[in-house]
Amino acid sequence: MSVRTRSRWLPGLLAALACAFGGVVFGDPVVFLASGVGLAYAAYGAVAGEPAPGSLVVERRVSDEEPRAGDDVRVVCEAVNAGDTHLPDVRIVDETPEGVAVVDGSPRAGGTLAPGESLAAAYTLRARRGDHEFGECVAVARTLTGAGELRETAGGGDPLTVRSGGDALALREQTESAVGRVETDDAGEGVAFHSVRAYQHGDPVKRVDWRRFARTGELSTVEYREERAATVVLVVDVRGESRRVRAPGESDTGRLSRDAAVELAGELLSRNDAVGVAVWGAAGGYLPPSRDREVAARSIERLLADPARVPEDLDLRLRGLWQPDTLTRHLPGNAQVVCCTPLADDRPVEAAETWMAHGHPVTVVSPDPAGDSHGGRVAALERRRRARELRGFGARVADWSPDEPLAGAVARAGTRWSR
Known part of the structure; x- marks a missing residue:
């Protein structure tokens, strides 16, 4: 104050x-x-005279401090006249988080306040992935003559943390012996029905088909699809030529690719998959797959926090810039590749073809950077062509708009892939 x-x-x-x-x-x-x-x-x-100290109280309220990406978040910055005198000129300005667009209302307001009355600047933000810091909410009360001025601020408070959880990434049937959540064509323990066979001595009692026994008098055993763990390497495209911004104030595709990789890594680690990350561009680096959930998640977030600075203490297999064929030589034989890229040029298509030629199934998660300008529409046509090429040689493509949760794009692509 x-x-x-x-x-x-x-x-x-x-x-x-x-x-x-x-x-x-x-x-x-x-x-x-x-x-x-x-x-x-x-x-x-x-x-x-001048406004009395303490006669103005400022508070910011956020409807949801941990929304899902694409959700609308209502923010109200309110000033209350807690004094005994009339405040003829009160103005409010709230500093919104950088890179988060205001889609409704205004972070500014002005008016007069009688004792006990309040004035609010109310607006709506469109949530974007990441941690977004608010600035100060400032309220200024001036006398009618403008000679006296009282200024009150509300601090930034907790950051707006935007994540989207939800549907798991659909992975190919290229697994290892560890138990996980990727369904295979092998019969055994699991939850999805596979087949029925004749009962054999030693089969678990819980897998005996008792209904069939009651109907026919014959013992039989139900087999389920085995679920095993996968090994996944997330390739994050942060090359300069791949960084695009759809509209002023929004995150660029490099940031969106990094956010997608962190989110997918958390989901994959939670289901016992081994996860590694390779940063394509900037300072580069490749962190080999690990199934240690806490250690891997922490290492991945540190590697992706700033692609221009790679922590020296990380146990990286590759440091510095690398080419797709170089990474191929370091991939585990059973690894799948999930490439987070906006498909801004042809190099991701060529890289995916290289990885698939060496037996690594490829999934592409592609944030859409296209805007409404003429250039944006031309870029969108080129991007769709690259996506068709990827699908043409067997890669999966999840086309993701920043306006929707990542889980929605993954779910749509998963439905398409199952056909």
């Missing part, structure tokens, strides 16, 4: 004194009487 008094009435006082002095010295009553105008001007400013 700060109180400031402006000396805008001092010129009136000086003019009054000058006129009074001149009138006395020169014996001119007209000049002497003119000093009354200046005195009245200065007296008005003195009587107007």
Whole structure:
């Protein structure tokens, strides 16, 4: 809180004194009487006074501090006149998080406040992935003359944390012996029905088809599809030529690709898959797959926090810039590749073809950077062509708009892939 008094009435006082002095010295009553105008001007400013300290209380309220990506978040910055005097001029300005667009309302407001009344700046943000810091919400109360000013602020508070959980990424049937959630064509323990066979000595009692036994008198055993763990390497495309911004104030596709990779890594690790990350571009780096959930998640977030700076203490298999064929030589034989890229050029298509030629199934998660401009529409056509090429040689493509949760794009692509 700060109180400031402006000396805008001092010129009136000086003019009054000058006129009074001149009138006395020169014996001119007209000049002497003119000093009354200046005195009245200065007296008005003195009587107007200044707002009392503590008479203005400011608070920011956020409807949801952990929304899903694409959700609308309502923010209200409110100022309350807690004093006993009328505040004739109150203005509010809220500093919104950088890179998060205001889609409705305004973070600014102005008006007058009687004692006990409140004034609010209410607006709606469209949630984007990541942690977004609010600035200060500032309320300023001025007297009618503008001579006195009271300023109150509400701090930034907790950041707006935007994530989207949900549907698991559909992976190919290229697994290892560890138990996981990828369904295979092998019969055994699981939850999805596979087949029925004749009962064999030692089969678990819980898998005996008792309904069939009651109907036919024959013992039989139900087989389920085995679920095994997968090994996944997330390739994050942060090359300079791949960074696009759909509209001012929005995250670029490099940031969106990094956010998608962190989210997918958390989902995959939670179902016992081994997950590694390769940063394509910037300072580069390749973190081999690991199934240690806490260690892997922490290492992945550190590697992706700033692609231009790779932590020295991370156990990386590759450091610096690498080419797709170089990465191929370091991939585990049973690894699948999930490439997060906006498909801004042909190199991701060529890389995916290289990885698939070496027996690594490829899934592409592609944030859409296309805007509504003429250039954006041309870029969108090129991007769709690349997506068709990828699907043409067997890669899966999840086309993801930043306006929707990542889980929705993955679910749509999963439905398409199952055909």
